[in-house]
Amino acid sequence: MSNVPKISESEWEIMKVIWSQSPLTAEQIVLQLSDKMEWSDQTVRTFINRLLKKKAIGFEKSGRSYLYFPLVSEKECVRAESQSFLKRVFNGAAGIMVTNFLEETDLSQQEIDHLHQILTEKRREKDKGTQA
Amino acid sequence: MSNVPKISESEWEIMKVIWSQSPLTAEQIVLQLSDKMEWSDQTVRTFINRLLKKKAIGFEKSGRSYLYFPLVSEKECVRAESQSFLKRVFNGAAGIMVTNFLEETDLSQQEIDHLHQILTEKRREKDKGTQA
DNA sequence: CTCCAAATATTACATACGTAATATTACACT
DNA sequence: AGTGTAATATTACGTATGTAATATTTGGAG
Secondary structure, eight states: OOOOOOOOHHHHHHHHHHHHSOSBOHHHHHHHHHTTOOOOHHHHHHHHHHHHHTTSEEEEEETTEEEEEESSOHHHHHHHHHHHHHHHHHTTOHHHHHHHHHHHSOOOHHHHHHHHHHHHHHHHHHHHHHHO | OOOOOOOOHHHHHHHHHHHHSOSBOHHHHHHHHHTTOOOOHHHHHHHHHHHHHTTSEEEEEETTEEEEEESSOHHHHHHHHHHHHHHHHHTTOHHHHHHHHHHHSOOOHHHHHHHHHHHHHHHHHHHHHHHO
């Protein structure tokens, strides 16, 4: 279910803008990306069109231009990309992946505490499950 | 530093074989992949050649065939892919990424405990750093 | 109703990738 | 030394991607 299309690296930039706020005109998308990426507006419009063709986004007419909005949720796409990455690089082993990230990344005290807490809770849940 | 070449999804499969054991002949690589992937041996040899061109692997002659070995380490490549993924999907926010994985993935009790322990240690380390 | 400017749509082109087929080279055997 | 076979090298071809340029359409001004 929920078969998300393959979204390329550049297309992800477009999607992130549209997910963060929609609907948006092409003009607005170009604007939002203008300081982050060095893309001509035609390039951005090409990516928008490819995303339309892939059914990742839709549009409705509004006067002279279109208003674009997502057809696939960010959550779905993040899931798909994560699974793909996990499989390709870590043979699907999420535990190893997370371990690796924890060891390679310099997290802040806050983040460490937060993750620690999540795991503490998860541990308790798991325990309850076993108990029952 | 340590500029790793871009390795495609298919090429990753070849690299994983070569990293796990090297040097290997093309024949041996084909064999190791034969049950996992539905690739003709010519396809595998094409990927091997592309990896050679990218300087991801090297070879030395051995009788009638070549023995291939990695020129880039798995660690480097995992790092590069991880950074790329992190940037594309989570805007580089490792904390959010890990949180997301912890919440979306069903980890075993063992894995949870292990991660919990790593974080407990990291927390202590961080604390010591602050203390000084 | 006509015409322009702006928006969308189509076309372009080089490189990467998936997936091989064919061509060439070079051991090993006779 | 010649030859066949197995390895490597080259070529092929369709789709995807990055990066636009050009062509066409159309809403809005006059």
